[in-house]
Amino acid sequence: MKAHYLDSGVGRMVQIEGKDYLYFSGTSYLGIAQDRDFLELLANNLFEFGASHGQSRINNTRLHVFDDFEETFAESAGAEQAAVFSSGYLAGIAAWKSLVDEADEVWIAPDAHPAIIPDGKTPPIKFNFIQWKKHCLERAEELSARRVLIIGNALDSLSGEIHDYTWVRDIAEKHHVSQLVDDSHAFGTVGNGLYGTYQQWKSPIVNLLVTGSLGKGLGLPAGIVLGSETQLSRIKETPLFGGASPGSPAHLCTFLQMEDRYLEKKSWLEDACGIFAQATAEVKQIKGSRNFPVFRYTEDAWLREFEKAGIITSSFPYPTPRSPRVNRIVISGFHELEDLMYLNDIIHNLLK
Numbered sequence: 001m002k003a004h005y006l007d008s009g010v011g012r013m014v015q016i017e018g019k020d021y022l023y024f025s026g027t028s029y030l031g032i033a034q035d036r037d038f039l040e041l042l043a044n045n046l047f048e049f050g051a052s053h054g055q056s057r058i059n060n061t062r063l064h065v066f067d068d069f070e071e072t073f074a075e076s077a078g079a080e081q082a083a084v085f086s087s088g089y090l091a092g093i094a095a096w097k098s099l100v101d102e103a104d105e106v107w108i109a110p111d112a113h114p115a116i117i118p119d120g121k122t123p124p125i126k127f128n129f130i131q132w133k134k135h136c137l138e139r140a141e142e143l144s145a146r147r148v149l150i151i152g153n154a155l156d157s158l159s160g161e162i163h164d165y166t167w168v169r170d171i172a173e174k175h176h177v178s179q180l181v182d183d184s185h186a187f188g189t190v191g192n193g194l195y196g197t198y199q200q201w202k203s204p205i206v207n208l209l210v211t212g213s214l215g216k217g218l219g220l221p222a223g224i225v226l227g228s229e230t231q232l233s234r235i236k237e238t239p240l241f242g243g244a245s246p247g248s249p250a251h252l253c254t255f256l257q258m259e260d261r262y263l264e265k266k267s268w269l270e271d272a273c274g275i276f277a278q279a280t281a282e283v284k285q286i287k288g289s290r291n292f293p294v295f296r297y298t299e300d301a302w303l304r305e306f307e308k309a310g311i312i313t314s315s316f317p318y319p320t321p322r323s324p325r326v327n328r329i330v331i332s333g334f335h336e337l338e339d340l341m342y343l344n345d346i347i348h349n350l351l352k
Contacts, residue, residue, distance in 0.1 A: 022339055029216060030217050033219030038258060041254050053246060081232035083224065086223065088211070089213070091211045093115060095116060095235070097240065103148065105148045108121060129156070137170070154185065154196065158318060160288045160295065165201050172206050179207070180211065187214060214247075222251065273331055293330060302350060313328060
């Protein structure tokens, strides 16, 4: 597998060695980071706030935009409070650190992102998600009442599988349950509008934290933690929050000013996923659904055939360099109907 190096950012098209390709890869699901209206407003906000803001959030001089963003995001997500960090990875670490010391048991989903896995803990690689869920329910039944921390992703971005966590409430009928969910790939694509899955898993008997990167679907170089006022107040008292530089205020301000544009992009992405899912419904080599913009294909040889046709898809070994290759088609809000039709034509030509 040859790696392609670029001299400019990705978008609907990328140029490699002088040739233009349609880009069906990456994680810019809404395509907002390449949207001209977004970029023009962001440019104005960069002049307003500067290219970065290196001051601590607990400095005696503070920007309103951080509090405004946290309040808006938390309210829209259905959470009591939010904390913004400079990255999703840092947000994930802050989240698990606030929960793990109070847990007697830590149960980690097999596809959990490393950012939300506590130091010294590992997920059970022998299970898939459904098997892990069954194991958790059986373990909960066997144990006397404990403090249990359940950790997992909202979805598997490699397969496009969206996870269900309603069963966690059954465990919480017996045990004191805290739950940590990584929404990095859900923000902007799955759940409550642009705001992920917090509202879906919120329960009065579960201490829920949702965290993740905002740099994928939402195109913001920042991370976030959502949860109760009690839990978030604890997080905001830690050095991870007070000692780290925050996310870009210009980007956060742009998000607050452009929610309508984000929703337009999401609406088109949902239509695009539906169109592609329907067009490829009978293609057994493609796995995916209209509910998430990632479609996995099983034929390694298609990678080269796509490139010959001027299409770049996602393909790399996972989770280690020695693992089998994972091949994916990623639909984005910057794609046009003609792009989807062209890709569909190429796929059906490969079946002949």
